[in-house]
Amino acid sequence: xxxxxxxxxxxxxxxxxxxxxxxxxxxxxxxxxxxxxxxxxxxxxxxxxxxxxxxxxxxxxxxxxxxxxxxxxxxxxxxxxxxxxxxxxxxxxxxxxxxxxxxxxxxxxxxx
Amino acid sequence: xxxxxxxxxxxxxxxxxxxxxxxxxxxxxxxxxxxxxxxxxxxxxxxxxxxxxxxxxxxxxxxxxxxxxxxxxxxxxxxxxxxxxxxxxxxxxxxxxxxxxxxxxxxxxxxxxxxxxxxxxxxxxxxxxxxxxxxxxxxxxxxxxxxxxxxxxxxxx
Numbered sequence: 001x002x003x004x005x006x007x008x009x010x011x012x013x014x015x016x017x018x019x020x021x022x023x024x025x026x027x028x029x030x031x032x033x034x035x036x037x038x039x040x041x042x043x044x045x046x047x048x049x050x051x052x053x054x055x056x057x058x059x060x061x062x063x064x065x066x067x068x069x070x071x072x073x074x075x076x077x078x079x080x081x082x083x084x085x086x087x088x089x090x091x092x093x094x095x096x097x098x099x100x101x102x103x104x105x106x107x108x109x110x111x112x
Numbered sequence: 113x114x115x116x117x118x119x120x121x122x123x124x125x126x127x128x129x130x131x132x133x134x135x136x137x138x139x140x141x142x143x144x145x146x147x148x149x150x151x152x153x154x155x156x157x158x159x160x161x162x163x164x165x166x167x168x169x170x171x172x173x174x175x176x177x178x179x180x181x182x183x184x185x186x187x188x189x190x191x192x193x194x195x196x197x198x199x200x201x202x203x204x205x206x207x208x209x210x211x212x213x214x215x216x217x218x219x220x221x222x223x224x225x226x227x228x229x230x231x232x233x234x235x236x237x238x239x240x241x242x243x244x245x246x247x248x249x250x251x252x253x254x255x256x257x258x259x260x261x262x263x264x265x266x267x268x269x
């Protein structure tokens with residue numbers, strides 16, 4: 001559970017979510033990750049530290065570089081967040097129920 | 113709440129997400145609500161506060177669509193896609209990607225509309241290129257879902 005809590009906390013920041021989205025397309029170095037943001041490398045490194053401690057990313061040693069990639073365990077933790085996506089969808093479909101009810105009453109009115 | 117209308121959402125294998133939902137309207141109406149831009153614009157809005165200023169869709173095989181969402185504080189983003197197959201009132205196959213602003217990997221989606229009593233059972237099956245992309249997509253979806261949750265939380269505090 002503590003891992004999941006850390007993952008929740010780590011995901012509460014838009015920069016960290018953007019970093020994860022970038023890593024979804026493959027491994028990247030700190031410099032590559034820092035590029036799209038108006039942030040210094042130390043600031044990005046701090047975000048990476050939070051993500052790493054949350055078990056969402058792992059690092060590899062490649063000479064002087066430490067490229068990061070997504071961690072399998074982190075992906076599993078994120079699956080827990082399906083519940084959140086579900087809420088956004090539920091909102092849409094509750095709205096669609098209303099729209100469908102209106103469409104139906106319009107059709108009936110035309111028949112009369 | 114009517115349990116019949118309850119949404120189910122689950123992952124399947126490493127790369128799929130499957131969503132089901134019952135609607136109290138026939139497949140013809142639910143299909144139309146998914147392919148007529150004027151109707152889509154009324155409901156495909158996500159959490160409170162988002163609007164959909166652009167909703168273009170050309171629902172025919174090879175046709176393109178573009179949905180743009182906007183929020184007074186959170187900015188805007190858009191989705192583009194192409195229709196692959198359409199079986200009127202029964203099935204839609206399309207490909208879409210989010211632009212944040214860089215495009216996310218393609219999400220292949222098959223949506224079925226099956227008669228279910230006097231209503232419709234909708235089954236939406238998403239296929240992502242790999243497990244990591246699925247995780248990232250869910251994370252992005254979360255961002256929008258979270259806002260509604262936080263608002264709800266605020267009202268409880």
